[in-house]
Amino acid sequence: MGFIEYINLSSRIRALQSLNKFPNTTEVANPIWCPIEGSIPPWVNGILYRTGPGKYNLGDDKKKQYVIQHAFDGLPFVHRFELSSERQAVRYNNRLISDAVERRLVADPNANEIFFGHIPNLSTWRSFTNLLGRIAGMATSTRKSEMDPSDDTVGVTVTPNFPLPSKFGSVANSDNDHVLVTKTDANILQQVHSNTLEPKRLFDYGEYDERLDGILSAAHHQRDPKTEDIFNFSINFGRNPAMKVFRIDSTGKETQVLATIRERLLPEGQRSTYLPAYVHSFWLTENYVIIPESPLHYANNGVDVLVHGAVATAMAWKEDSPAYLHIISRDPSIGHVVSLPVDPFFTFHTGNAWDSLDSDGNPVIDMDCCAFSNGDILYQINRYGDMERFAGEYKKAHNGSYPNGAGKQRNISLAGGPFQFGDLRRYRATWSKNTGKATCRVIAKNMEFPRFAPQLACQKTRYLWGCQHEDATATHSERFSLIKVDTETGDVIKYDRESTMFSEPVFVPNPRSKTGDEDDGALLSFANVFDPRGPSYDRCILSIVNASTMQEIGRCNIGQFVTNTFHGSYVDVDFVSVAIN
Numbered sequence: 001m002g003f004i005e006y007i008n009l010s011s012r013i014r015a016l017q018s019l020n021k022f023p024n025t026t027e028v029a030n031p032i033w034c035p036i037e038g039s040i041p042p043w044v045n046g047i048l049y050r051t052g053p054g055k056y057n058l059g060d061d062k063k064k065q066y067v068i069q070h071a072f073d074g075l076p077f078v079h080r081f082e083l084s085s086e087r088q089a090v091r092y093n094n095r096l097i098s099d100a101v102e103r104r105l106v107a108d109p110n111a112n113e114i115f116f117g118h119i120p121n122l123s124t125w126r127s128f129t130n131l132l133g134r135i136a137g138m139a140t141s142t143r144k145s146e147m148d149p150s151d152d153t154v155g156v157t158v159t160p161n162f163p164l165p166s167k168f169g170s171v172a173n174s175d176n177d178h179v180l181v182t183k184t185d186a187n188i189l190q191q192v193h194s195n196t197l198e199p200k201r202l203f204d205y206g207e208y209d210e211r212l213d214g215i216l217s218a219a220h221h222q223r224d225p226k227t228e229d230i231f232n233f234s235i236n237f238g239r240n241p242a243m244k245v246f247r248i249d250s251t252g253k254e255t256q257v258l259a260t261i262r263e264r265l266l267p268e269g270q271r272s273t274y275l276p277a278y279v280h281s282f283w284l285t286e287n288y289v290i291i292p293e294s295p296l297h298y299a300n301n302g303v304d305v306l307v308h309g310a311v312a313t314a315m316a317w318k319e320d321s322p323a324y325l326h327i328i329s330r331d332p333s334i335g336h337v338v339s340l341p342v343d344p345f346f347t348f349h350t351g352n353a354w355d356s357l358d359s360d361g362n363p364v365i366d367m368d369c370c371a372f373s374n375g376d377i378l379y380q381i382n383r384y385g386d387m388e389r390f391a392g393e394y395k396k397a398h399n400g401s402y403p404n405g406a407g408k409q410r411n412i413s414l415a416g417g418p419f420q421f422g423d424l425r426r427y428r429a430t431w432s433k434n435t436g437k438a439t440c441r442v443i444a445k446n447m448e449f450p451r452f453a454p455q456l457a458c459q460k461t462r463y464l465w466g467c468q469h470e471d472a473t474a475t476h477s478e479r480f481s482l483i484k485v486d487t488e489t490g491d492v493i494k495y496d497r498e499s500t501m502f503s504e505p506v507f508v509p510n511p512r513s514k515t516g517d518e519d520d521g522a523l524l525s526f527a528n529v530f531d532p533r534g535p536s537y538d539r540c541i542l543s544i545v546n547a548s549t550m551q552e553i554g555r556c557n558i559g560q561f562v563t564n565t566f567h568g569s570y571v572d573v574d575f576v577s578v579a580i581n
Contacts, residue, residue, distance in 0.1 A: 054564070277296060448469075
């Protein structure tokens, strides 16, 4: 896509985004105690962290010096919930972690910022000079660890006890601070204070090993619960794109590049060109790392990200192309094993995975994920979290129909139509010396944000918990319910509350379980309640749900505001990792 074509596309997308009205999250810097309705189980004593976009109207909210109109691009907040069963209350605080970005955009609304989907209203000349600035910045970029700790937007996942680069030294200090890191789909991480949530430093994977110099990485790393090693990849754009898959040990001192992928290794021995795809998460088993290459890819090998200054518009869906499952051995002497084609799909979020051997001694890998059959979700998420308060609200706002955004762009629909989740699928991959195949079966419809019992990572699991999308009715808002899926029977149990948008459920296993059942535990979900009376009555709550029966056992009101959070992690009272995203 040429520069002028992009300018025309930008105007169409701004029209789609024009009716998005995202409120700012109320900042709660000084912790407050929130009493529980119901009860906190005696074994749920720990800290839940969540992160997500929270500030859209920058500067003076009344003047709105800069307004962000894409759901994913609000400046991120981290939220901290300290649950006390003894006190039967939750201690809550949150913080904006991109203060310097806000200052920069308010000072210069034409500032050169790369967004996920927000399209700022810039003149053609300023768009062009920003493009030149992005190109020049590739050769003169400042080390991230030398930047202001709040001078980037890093707020998709939040991870306690993430191993820091050994060069940073000890992080222990007098105020009992622990390691807490946020991540996104770029090669950048942010350390924040585990109590106050104040940003402490920015860094990238190159601080562990200079070979890890790619532009992109996955917001969802993988972690081996036995060794506590972490796994991820970095992707370089350009004429010869490559993906480096790596392991970092639990101390941050040792890094291994497991494989560098520049081409697909097909099961019959052929090879084909690797296409840098959008990868938000991937799978880990005891012996393998599995990374999906979907047809949703970065156009022109990623160059269009520089041209556009936005990730979403720089993507394309490659029609008539399969997806590929790149299987990499955790033994670096073996490396990239095979790339198995499978029917086209895209996934934001993977579930559990495990490997085994079939009767002939061939490896078999089972992998769960929530998947889409095309790339249309890319533009549906424009308004993620801006829920309809009654059926047809958005059609009414658009004079009776959803705008179609002039059809498709790069085989992706620009329609601002109803938001939809994908399907829960289980992929199975197997291969031998000269052959291999990957298959798929749909377990459940309409599911996102899958979580499983974390103590069973890399082992066969039966249950998954997640969110299901519920359409608005004449009297109640669009919302997300919580569901439990039995992957063996396909049975689904739902917990649904009117006008309530539950977030990704974080599963906390019961350490006092007498049965040892996989589903013996509690779900923690931060939720928005959209009051039928209007936005001034909206609020957010923390809900505690019995993971087996899907009945709520506790709830506390957090504040008279709403906020979108994507993902969360939980540590126990001793700050030991329990459920890590």
